[in-house]
Amino acid sequence: MTQKGIFQRIKKDWVIYLMLFPAILYFVIFNVIPIIGMKLAFQDYRVIGDNIWVGLKHFKVLFDSPAFFDVLQNTIIISSMKIIFFFPIPIILSLMINELRNGPFRKYVQSVIYLPHFLSWVVIAGVWISLLSPDSGGVNVIRNFFQLPTLDYMTSKDHIRWVLVFSEMWRSAGWDSIIYLAAIMKISPSLYEAARIDGASTLQQMRFITFPQLLSTVVVVFILNLGFFLNAGFDQVFNMINDSTISKIDILDTYVYRIGILNGQYAYATAASLFKGVIGVVLILSTHFISKRLTGKGVW
Amino acid sequence: MMRRFFKRFTWSHFIISTILLILSFMILIPILNLLAMSFSDPLQVHKLSGLDIIPKGFSFINYEVLFSNPLIVRSIFNSLFLTIVGTALNLFLTALAAYVLAKTEFVGKRVVVVFLIVIMVFEPGLIPEYLLVKDLGLLDTYASLLLYKTINIFYLFILMRFFEEVPDGILEAARIDGAGHFRIFTRIMLPLSKPGLATLGLFYGVYHWNEYFRATIYLTDPNKWPLQVVLRQFVVERDNTTLLGAQNVLSYEQVQALDFGSLQAGTIIISIVPLLVFYPFILKYYAKGTLEGGVKD
Numbered sequence: 001m002t003q004k005g006i007f008q009r010i011k012k013d014w015v016i017y018l019m020l021f022p023a024i025l026y027f028v029i030f031n032v033i034p035i036i037g038m039k040l041a042f043q044d045y046r047v048i049g050d051n052i053w054v055g056l057k058h059f060k061v062l063f064d065s066p067a068f069f070d071v072l073q074n075t076i077i078i079s080s081m082k083i084i085f086f087f088p089i090p091i092i093l094s095l096m097i098n099e100l101r102n103g104p105f106r107k108y109v110q111s112v113i114y115l116p117h118f119l120s121w122v123v124i125a126g127v128w129i130s131l132l133s134p135d136s137g138g139v140n141v142i143r144n145f146f147q148l149p150t151l152d153y154m155t156s157k158d159h160i161r162w163v164l165v166f167s168e169m170w171r172s173a174g175w176d177s178i179i180y181l182a183a184i185m186k187i188s189p190s191l192y193e194a195a196r197i198d199g200a201s202t203l204q205q206m207r208f209i210t211f212p213q214l215l216s217t218v219v220v221v222f223i224l225n226l227g228f229f230l231n232a233g234f235d236q237v238f239n240m241i242n243d244s245t246i247s248k249i250d251i252l253d254t255y256v257y258r259i260g261i262l263n264g265q266y267a268y269a270t271a272a273s274l275f276k277g278v279i280g281v282v283l284i285l286s287t288h289f290i291s292k293r294l295t296g297k298g299v300w
Numbered sequence: 301m302m303r304r305f306f307k308r309f310t311w312s313h314f315i316i317s318t319i320l321l322i323l324s325f326m327i328l329i330p331i332l333n334l335l336a337m338s339f340s341d342p343l344q345v346h347k348l349s350g351l352d353i354i355p356k357g358f359s360f361i362n363y364e365v366l367f368s369n370p371l372i373v374r375s376i377f378n379s380l381f382l383t384i385v386g387t388a389l390n391l392f393l394t395a396l397a398a399y400v401l402a403k404t405e406f407v408g409k410r411v412v413v414v415f416l417i418v419i420m421v422f423e424p425g426l427i428p429e430y431l432l433v434k435d436l437g438l439l440d441t442y443a444s445l446l447l448y449k450t451i452n453i454f455y456l457f458i459l460m461r462f463f464e465e466v467p468d469g470i471l472e473a474a475r476i477d478g479a480g481h482f483r484i485f486t487r488i489m490l491p492l493s494k495p496g497l498a499t500l501g502l503f504y505g506v507y508h509w510n511e512y513f514r515a516t517i518y519l520t521d522p523n524k525w526p527l528q529v530v531l532r533q534f535v536v537e538r539d540n541t542t543l544l545g546a547q548n549v550l551s552y553e554q555v556q557a558l559d560f561g562s563l564q565a566g567t568i569i570i571s572i573v574p575l576l577v578f579y580p581f582i583l584k585y586y587a588k589g590t591l592e593g594g595v596k597d
Contacts, residue, residue: 006407009406009407010406010407013404013406013407015480015481015482016400016404016406016481017406019396019397019399019400019481019482019485020396020397020400020401020412022393022396022397023393023394023396023397023400023451024412026393026447026450026451027415027416027419027451029432030429030432030447030448030449030450031419031422031424032419033428033432034424034425034428034429034432035419035422035424035428036428037424037425037427037428037429037431037432038424038425038428040427040428040431093323096316096319096320097320099312099313099316100313100316100317100320105317108324109320109321109323109324111579111583112324112327112328113323113324113327114583114587115327115579116327118506118510118575118579118582118586119510119572119575120509120510120511120512120528120571122510122512122528122531122532122535122536122571123510123528123531123568123571123572125535125536126334126531126535126536126564126567126568127330127331127334127568128330129535129536130330130333130334130337130350130561130564130565131330131333131350133350133561135561136346136348136349136350137350138329138330138333138349138350138351139350140350141349141350141351142351170326170327174327178587201310201312202310202312202313203312235513238513239532239536253426256425256426256427257426260426260427260430261426261427261430261517266427266431269425269426269427270425270427270428273425273426273427274425277422277423277425280423281421281422284421285421
């Protein structure tokens with residue numbers, strides 16, 4: 001196409017550009033400008049006048065600070081715990097739900113286990129604070145029934161990370177099982193028929209047909225989870241953290257919030273979040289390409 | 301009777317159903333327990349154990365107190381306002397962009413798509429976003445909440461898929477009759493994509509109803525707070541000063557007679573109710589949309 005032809009087309013399609021304009025304007029203001037704003041990590045913030053470039057000063061402070069490493073360590077531990085203990089649950093759930101006949105009971109089970117996904121973490125924190133309450137919370141009622149001493153989970157350093165893992169399960173296990181259920185639906189029924197003729201039991205069908213067929217979806221979801229490894233769950237921790245447990249569950253995102261928004265150390269907090277962002281992008285891109293190589297599926 | 305519930309009755313089916321039934325109770329009982337607490341008589345609520353789902357005594361007092369509190373009532377209206385206006389704005393702008401990207405050809409389309417994918421990967425940090433909102437003079441305004449994530453790129457891609465299903469022939473016919481892009485968009489595209497718009501409306505609606513974090517940072521005036529922020533302060537932070545400070549209906553003695561836990565339970569229930577009302581629709585559309593928009597082949 002000639003140069004003139006392009007201009008004529010642009011002129012002819014002005015309505016299209018006008019319709020796209022609000023979206024582009026929005027993305028430039030609320031996405032591009034904040035991304036450029038990350039340059040603050042290399043500056044000292046000034047309320048009045050221009051910020052001063054200080055190079056890697058904030059990163060040096062960051063990497064010399066024991067607090068930062070505690071937070072990084074917490075993030076990695078919590079993320080790892082979630083991957084190890086939470087990740088298999090939706091898969092198992094989907095296998096179990098698949099065994100139910102399409103009837104009212106299955107509908108009931110699915111509606112109930114999807115429900116917590118739609119509640120905000122504020123509500124979930126409220127529910128769990130009540131559930132784990134030392135006074136009459138459900139968990140302690142059960143503990144007392146088995147003659148175990150009352151335990152205040154929300155303030156217990158030894159248990160709080162497990163509270164994070166289990167409340168995450170409570171919220172997301174059901175919902176996350178949807179993606180596996182969809183994959184199971186796509187498995188050809190003839191495979192099961194053949195297995196039944198060979199005399200395979202339900203468990204054998206699960207083990208030799210459903211699970212192997214499910215594996216590629218499992219790999220994709222696992223790799224995607226790795227890509228978001230440093231997002232250990234801001235909303236969750238933000239609503240469940242307290243002074244007694246802060247040393248165990250303060251993660252990168254809550255740290256950035258605290259030193260940035262609450263303490264006003266904008267530049268230092270931006271450096272911390274840039275560190276997290278860069279690692280995050282590297283993880284997402286590399287897992288995307290690994291996933292493409294392994295399974296032909298990616299993030300986009 | 302059993303045959304109605306299982307494909308074929310076997311012990312493994314029985315065990316699986318039992319496990320799933322127990323799991324569903326583990327989700328329902330804590331919520332029903334809060335419901336029971338909120339309807340219990342404050343004087344008897346201490347007898348209610350954490351596993352009970354039937355109120356001890358029966359009383360509306362918690363809700364009377366909560367609904368006579370100007371801050372709570374105000375926050376419910378704030379949340380409704382933010383959810384309705386926010387969702388409408390989200391839908392309109394997302395649909396506009398989705399129409400252009402799904403149904404038109406223009407110079408630079410590829411650049412726009414690549415731009416969107418790049419932006420999807422690079423999440424800007426909290427602080428630059430806060431400083432931007434501050435510099436724009438949006439602190440303590442609803443605009444700070446309404447404008448953030450006006451277009452969720454992931455949702456935009458989902459809506460594009462819905463739009464692509466509208467037959468090109470209809471649009472072509474309209475074009476021949478002399479309709480411009482904007483007319484086609486409002487008169488044909490939007491009416492024909494109601495299921496897609498409903499799906500996305502629910503996505504955005506749930507997001508707005510549950511949003512609390514940005515409201516916590518950007519809104520300092522308690523009268524502007526949405527319900528989730530009030531809930532957070534009251535239930536998570538256990539701070540009842542703002543709440544009881546705004547209380548002008550009850551006397552000090554009456555406040556003393558109330559049970560703090562039951563009031564918290566009532567606040568949680570109030571914030572869940574709208575979700576439950578829409579839950580059947582949310583389930584229907586959300587599950588479908590998530591599957592279609594999920595990991596792509």
